Ligand SMILES: [Zn+2]
């Protein structure tokens with residue numbers, strides 16, 4: 402089978418490898434669509450995310466859909482032909498945090514496309530059956546792949562606990578920002594302001610339910626106008642850019658809440674202490690998602706979240722480098738470039 406491996410920054414090579422073997426509680430999945438995420442871009446361009454470094458050739462990709470090819474002897478909940486979303490993280494189920502249901506913060510949790518665990522830019526993947534979610538027939542494979550960022554949106558919204566009357570500001574309208582926006586809409590928040598420098602993405606935000614859009618340079622004035630000078634109740638940072646992180650505390654009201662979802666290149670988050678302190682803000686650092694994929698799938702099937710709007714461009718596996726370049730450039734209205742591994 403084909404497996405696309407990253408050997409170092411900007412160095413992708415196609416390999417011919419044996420189809421993976423699988424344990425009795427695992428299934429073999431034929432991969433269909435894989436979304437290119439900002440975290441893939443960090444590994445592709447920089448060879449690392451913070452302290453996690455690519456030291457041996459790795460398969461990237463964790464926003465994946467597929468079809469069950471075959472199942473292990475002990476698997477009863479899935480059968481060949483089932484269409485599935487793949488939970489990219491494999492919690493240990495034994496540690497204190499897993500036992501309390503906080504699977505996403507299981508220390509050292511294996512995750513697709515994060516060293517040393519291979520991801521999904523290959524024809525077949527073996528994965529525990531418990532981490533494969535059978536999805537409604539109405540979803541396309543691109544939509545199923547987009548359940549991963551949408552699940553992060555749903556989880557961030559859970560942590561934010563917005564009230565319907567709140568003003569929520571979202572920084573960034575890429576795949577994650579637009580997922581957060583949609584999730585916040587599903588819980589009845591009606592006043593949402595989205596800050597995004599790229600016009601096409603601002604238009605996407607308006608289409609997906611933003612009340613108002615602004616840019617990083619006008620955000621402070623616009624949020625002040627929008628809230629009569631009070632500031633947003635909740636600010637959700639989805640860019641990983643230093644300037645946006647710094648801006649969060651200036652946009653938030655007294656005793657407000659900041660959620661940090663974006664991943665920075667530098668492995669630091671810069672805040673101005675005075676704003677954060679004088680307003681006594683609460684900051685929550687969001688770690689991926691926690692068992693929210695199924696809810697995301699239901700919301701998409703019910704028409705309450707739009708997964709198709711995120712999947713804007715498609716490339717075959719051989720052209721993954723082009724998909725990564727497009728995602729990095731943010732050109733041509735791209736939200737998620739999708740690699741179609743098989744048809
Ligand atoms: Zn991702």
Ligand SMILES: [Zn+2]
Pocket residue numbers: 492493494495496497498499500507508
């Ligand atoms: Zn654990």
